Amino acid sequence: MRFLGINGSSRKDGLSNKLLQIASEEFSSLGHDFEVLHLVDYRIEFCRGCVSEDMSLCSPEKCYEIGDDFEKIASKMIASHGIIFSTPVYWYAPSARLWSLIERMTSLENTPRKYLEGKPVGVVAAAGEDGAQSAITSLIVPLIHMGMLVLPFGMTYYSGKEEDPETLRYIKRMVRNMIFAAGKLQGYSWWENKGG
Numbered sequence: 278m279r280f281l282g283i284n285g286s287s288r289k290d291g292l293s294n295k296l297l298q299i300a301s302e303e304f305s306s307l308g309h310d311f312e313v314l315h316l317v318d319y320r321i322e323f324c325r326g327c328v329s330e331d332m333s334l335c336s337p338e339k340c341y342e343i344g345d346d347f348e349k350i351a352s353k354m355i356a357s358h359g360i361i362f363s364t365p366v367y368w369y370a371p372s373a374r375l376w377s378l379i380e381r382m383t384s385l386e387n388t389p390r391k392y393l394e395g396k397p398v399g400v401v402a403a404a405g406e407d408g409a410q411s412a413i414t415s416l417i418v419p420l421i422h423m424g425m426l427v428l429p430f431g432m433t434y435y436s437g438k439e440e441d442p443e444t445l446r447y448i449k450r451m452v453r454n455m456i457f458a459a460g461k462l463q464g465y466s467w468w469e470n471k472g473g
């Protein structure tokens with residue numbers, strides 16, 4: 278299967294990426310693909326708030342018309358079997374770069390087809406010291422509302438300790454749970470409550 282990691286840091290070689298690299302090693306040792314996408318390499322415009330104007334104006338097609346890199350990122354997310362979001366903690370919150378993507382992802386949810394429904398998701402964060410839990414919570418709530426499947430043990434973080442062995446164990450556990458969930462739960466419509 279094919280999984281995606283999204284690095285919300287301004288730095289490609291920071292701790293947010295390091296968490297994704299640990300996941301990458303685990304995915305590849307288990308025979309699965311894992312692509313890491315660094316948001317800093319992509320141009321993501323702010324959400325234009327079309328949904329507040331008229332619900333029917335907010336769709337992936339309309340959002341792609343903005344002409345930035347959202348379509349590239351959305352296509353990768355839709356094609357993946359599961360996603361790990363990794364964010365640096367910037368002032369007790371996810372990075373603005375990642376939050377811009379979350380806002381644009383409204384267009385993937387606000388249609389009869391819920392593009393991300395049932396996709397297993399993990400959320401990890403890197404903090405210098407404090408605020409990882411609030412950053413992770415901020416992300417998990419909209420991801421649940423978008424229909425993503427938040428995994429058991431599907432969150433962990435570094436808080437200033439680069440080599441915390443517990444964090445490493447959690448990431449590996451998250452990867453294995455993601456593979457299990459993606460394999461077992463494909464084909465069920467969580468919005469319509471049917472199929473599977």
Ligand SMILES: Cc1cc2nc3c(=O)[nH]c(=O)nc-3n(C[C@H](O)[C@H](O)[C@H](O)COP(=O)(O)O)c2cc1C
Binds near residue numbers: 367
């Ligand atoms: C704008 C900004 C705000 C930050 N705010 C916090 C914070 O609220 N709590 C914290 O523990 N660390 C904070 N940090 C430190 C980062 O979370 C830490 O350096 C983290 O490793 C950055 O992720 P990265 O290594 O992937 O770039 C902040 C850093 C920046 C640049």
